[in-house]
Amino acid sequence: MAIIPTRIAIDAMGGDHAPSEIVEGALKAQEAYGVKILLVGDPQKIKACIHHKSNQPLPEIVPAEDIVEMHEEPLTAIRRKSKASINVAMNLVKEKEADAVVSAGHSGAAMASALLRLGRIPGIDRPAIGAILPTIIPKKPVLIMDVGANVDCRPKYLEQFAVMGTIYSEYVLRTSDPKVGLLNIGEEPSKGNDLAVRTHQILQENNQIKFIGNAEGRDVLSGEFDVIVCDGFAGNILLKFAEAVGDAVLQMMREELTPGLSGKIGTAILRPNLKRMKQRIDHVEHGGGLLLGVGGICIISHGSSKAPAISSAVRSAKEAVENRVLERINSKYVPESKQSIVSN
Structure with missing residues (x-):
C-alpha cells in the first residue's frame, strides 16, 4: 500500500x-x-x-x-x-x-x-502559540506557551496551555515526562501577581502534568523545564528578546572571528562547532510557532x-x-x- x-x-x-x-x-x-x-x-x-x-x-x-x-x-x-x-x-x-x-x-x-x-x-477556552527555544543542555529545548495569542489570561487558560504543551513536548519533541514551570518573578508559590498565584495552585492540583514550580527569567534556558506557561504578553516579549539575543550572539561571533590568515585558520578549525552552535540558537531552525x-x-x-x-x-x-x-x-x-x- x-x-x-x-x-x-x-x-x-x-x-x-x-x-x-x-x-x-x-x-x-x-x-x-x-x-x-x-x-x-x-x-x-x-x-x-x-x-x-x-x-x-x-x-x-x-x-x-x-x-x-x-x-x-x-x-x-x-x-x-x-x-x-x-x-x-x-x-x-x-x-x-x-x-x-x-x-x-x-x-x-x-x-x-x-x-x-x-x-x-x-x-x-483559548488557543495558544507554542514557541521552541534552545537551552544550555544540547538537544533539550523548552516550549513556551503562550507567545502572543492571548495578551490577557485567566488561570484556567494557563492550565490548558500546560496540558497542551505537555502533550506536544512528549510526543513531538520526544521529552520523557515533561516538566512544567510557570513563568514568574520568584520561586516561592506566593510570588507574582494574582494571576501567577492562582495559577500556581491550579497547576499543582492538576494530575495530567508534572508541575515543578515557578520559573524565573534566568531559568528559562537552563534546561530544568521542558514547558513554561505564561500569558501571551509576557511570552511574546520573552520570545522576541530570546531571538534578539540569538541574533546578537551570531553577529558577535562573526565580528570576533578576526580577518587574515590566522582568522581563516581558526574559523576552519571551529567551523563544525560554530555550525552546531548556530543551529542551537537560530530561531530559523524552528520556523515558527504551533497554534495549539x-x-x-x-x-x-x-x-x-x-x-x-x-x-x-x-x-x-x-x-x-x-x-x-x-x-x-x-x-x-x-x-x-x-x-x-x-x-x-
Missing part, C-alpha cells in the same frame, strides 16, 4: 518576502521531507517564482483572489475577504484536502481564520521568514500531523476537562 504524504497548505502570499521566499522554502521542504505542498495565492505570481530543477513533482497551486495586509484589523479583514489566501488555506484543512497550514502572513489574521474555520478543540487548541494543525511563522524558516515550519507541521497532536489533546485532555476542579 502506497504511503500518502502529509499535505501542507502554504499561504504563499503572506510575509515580508512573499511569494518568492515562501515558494522557495516550500520547494525545499517538499524535496527534503517528502510532503505534498499546496501553494495558495495568485497563480501567476507563484508560477513566476518556481524554478524547478529536481525530480520532485511540481507543487499544486490553489488560487486565492486576495490577501490580508499587515495593517488591517485581522477579524474584520478575515470576514470581509473570504477568498484571501489565508482563508483559502484554512478551508483546505477544514475540507480535509490538506493536513496542516503554514503562514508567515498577518499572525492575527491566521489565528482569526483558524478559529472561524477550524474552531476550538472541545474543552479548550484549534481543530487543525497551523504553524504561524515570522513575517520576516525566508526560505529556510519556511522549510523548517513545514517540517514542524509534518511532525505535528504525524504525531497526532490534535487526537492526543482530544483523547488525553478533553475527557478529564469535564471533571476539572478549576472554577474561575
Whole structure:
C-alpha cells in the first residue's frame, strides 16, 4: 500500500518576502521531507517564482483572489475577504484536502481564520502559540506557551496551555515526562501577581502534568523545564528578546572571528562547532510557532521568514500531523476537562 504524504497548505502570499521566499522554502521542504505542498495565492505570481530543477513533482497551486495586509484589523479583514489566501488555506484543512497550514502572513489574521474555520478543540477556552527555544543542555529545548495569542489570561487558560504543551513536548519533541514551570518573578508559590498565584495552585492540583514550580527569567534556558506557561504578553516579549539575543550572539561571533590568515585558520578549525552552535540558537531552525487548541494543525511563522524558516515550519507541521497532536489533546485532555476542579 502506497504511503500518502502529509499535505501542507502554504499561504504563499503572506510575509515580508512573499511569494518568492515562501515558494522557495516550500520547494525545499517538499524535496527534503517528502510532503505534498499546496501553494495558495495568485497563480501567476507563484508560477513566476518556481524554478524547478529536481525530480520532485511540481507543487499544486490553489488560487486565492486576495490577501490580508499587515495593517488591517485581522477579524474584520478575515470576514470581509473570504477568498484571501489565508482563508483559502484554512478551508483546505477544514475540507480535509490538506493536513496542516503554514503562514508567515498577518499572525492575527491566521489565528482569526483558524478559529472561524477550524474552531476550538472541545474543552479548550483559548488557543495558544507554542514557541521552541534552545537551552544550555544540547538537544533539550523548552516550549513556551503562550507567545502572543492571548495578551490577557485567566488561570484556567494557563492550565490548558500546560496540558497542551505537555502533550506536544512528549510526543513531538520526544521529552520523557515533561516538566512544567510557570513563568514568574520568584520561586516561592506566593510570588507574582494574582494571576501567577492562582495559577500556581491550579497547576499543582492538576494530575495530567508534572508541575515543578515557578520559573524565573534566568531559568528559562537552563534546561530544568521542558514547558513554561505564561500569558501571551509576557511570552511574546520573552520570545522576541530570546531571538534578539540569538541574533546578537551570531553577529558577535562573526565580528570576533578576526580577518587574515590566522582568522581563516581558526574559523576552519571551529567551523563544525560554530555550525552546531548556530543551529542551537537560530530561531530559523524552528520556523515558527504551533497554534495549539484549534481543530487543525497551523504553524504561524515570522513575517520576516525566508526560505529556510519556511522549510523548517513545514517540517514542524509534518511532525505535528504525524504525531497526532490534535487526537492526543482530544483523547488525553478533553475527557478529564469535564471533571476539572478549576472554577474561575
